[in-house]
Amino acid sequence: MCLEAEDGEGGSRDLVAVAPHAAVEAGREPVPRRAAPAPAAEPPGPAEDAAPRGAAAPAAPAWEMAELAAQNAVFERRGGPAEDIVAWAAERYRPEAVLACSFGVEDCVLVDICFRHAPDVQIFYLDTQLLFPETYEARDRLVARYGIRPVPVLPALTPEEQARRHGPALWSRDPDLCCHMRKVVPLEGFLRGRRAWITGVRRDQAPSRAGAPFVGWDQRFGLAKANPLAAWSSRDVWRYVHEHDVPYCSLHDQGFPSIGCWPCTRAVGPGEDPRAGRWSGSTKTECGLHA
Numbered sequence: 001m002c003l004e005a006e007d008g009e010g011g012s013r014d015l016v017a018v019a020p021h022a023a024v025e026a027g028r029e030p031v032p033r034r035a036a037p038a039p040a041a042e043p044p045g046p047a048e049d050a051a052p053r054g055a056a057a058p059a060a061p062a063w064e065m066a067e068l069a070a071q072n073a074v075f076e077r078r079g080g081p082a083e084d085i086v087a088w089a090a091e092r093y094r095p096e097a098v099l100a101c102s103f104g105v106e107d108c109v110l111v112d113i114c115f116r117h118a119p120d121v122q123i124f125y126l127d128t129q130l131l132f133p134e135t136y137e138a139r140d141r142l143v144a145r146y147g148i149r150p151v152p153v154l155p156a157l158t159p160e161e162q163a164r165r166h167g168p169a170l171w172s173r174d175p176d177l178c179c180h181m182r183k184v185v186p187l188e189g190f191l192r193g194r195r196a197w198i199t200g201v202r203r204d205q206a207p208s209r210a211g212a213p214f215v216g217w218d219q220r221f222g223l224a225k226a227n228p229l230a231a232w233s234s235r236d237v238w239r240y241v242h243e244h245d246v247p248y249c250s251l252h253d254q255g256f257p258s259i260g261c262w263p264c265t266r267a268v269g270p271g272e273d274p275r276a277g278r279w280s281g282s283t284k285t286e287c288g289l290h291a
C-alpha cells in the first residue's frame with residue numbers, strides 16, 4: 001500500500017462491512033497544476049484528523065532489530081524468495097502479521113502468495129472513500145477467487161465532512177494533509193498493537209524505495225515490515241500474474257501503472273515514469289506510508 005496500487009505497483013478473513021463509496025464515483029477531478037485559494041472552513045476538527053504529522057513510533061528492542069537485520073541478510077543472500085518471506089513473516093509474527101492491500105497488481109500477487117503459503121494472514125485496505133470503482137471491482141474479484149474478507153480501514157471524516165471542515169478538494173491544495181487524514185492516521189490506528197505488516201513495495205518503483213529491505217523495522221509505524229517483492233521488477237510481477245492467473249485491477253490495462261485515489265491519479269503516456277500519474281503537477285511523490 002503505498003497502500004496504493006502500483007503496477008506497474010497492495011483483503012482479511014475477518015469480514016467487516018465495506019463502506020459505501022457511490023458518492024465519489026460520480027466524477028473524477030484531477031489535481032490542478034496551480035493551487036486554488038483555500039475557502040472558508042469549519043473550525044479545527046477532532047483529534048482524529050488533527051493528529052500531528054510524523055509523530056514518533058515506539059523504537060524496536062535491540063534484540064528485534066538484530067534479529068530482523070540477520071534475517072534480512074539471509075533473504076538478501078538468497079534473493080528472497082517472496083514466498084519464503086511471506087511465510088517467515090506470517091510464522092514469526094503470528095497472529096499479528098497483516099497484509100496491506102491496495103488492489104494494485106503487486107498486492108494482488110501477495111494475496112495469491114498468502115493464499116498459498118500463509119492463508120491466516122489478515123488482509124486490510126485503506127478505504128479512503130476516494131478509490132476508483134475499478135479498484136473496488138478488483139477487490140471483489142479477489143474476494144470471489146480466494147474467499148478472502150479484506151478489512152476496510154476508514155478515515156475519521158467522510159469526504160463530505162472533510163470538505164465542510166477543510167474546504168472542497170483538499171487534495172488539490174494540501175495533498176499531504178489529505179493523505180495524512182485519509183491514509184496515514186487510519187493506518188497508524190490499524191497497525192497499533194500489530195507486530196508486522198507485509199507490503200508490495202518494490203525497490204525500482206521510485207528512488208525513495210530503492211533501499212527497501214526484505215524485512216526490517218518500520219520506524220514510522222513502530223513494527224516490523226516485510227517487503228517480499230522488494231527485488232522484483234514490473235516484468236516479474238506480470239509474469240507471476242499470468243502464470244497464476246491472478247485477478248488484477250482493469251485500470252492497469254488502461255494506462256495506469258500506479259493507482260491511488262481518483263482525484264490524484266491519471267493515466268501515463270508512453271515513455272513516462274510509471275509513477276508520473278500520481279499527484280501529477282505537484283511535487284508530492286509518496287503518500288507517507290512508505291517514506
Ligand code: SF4
Nearest residue numbers: 171175178179261264
Ligand atoms: S491520494 Fe489524493 S485524495 Fe487520496 S488521500 Fe492522498 S491527497 Fe487525498
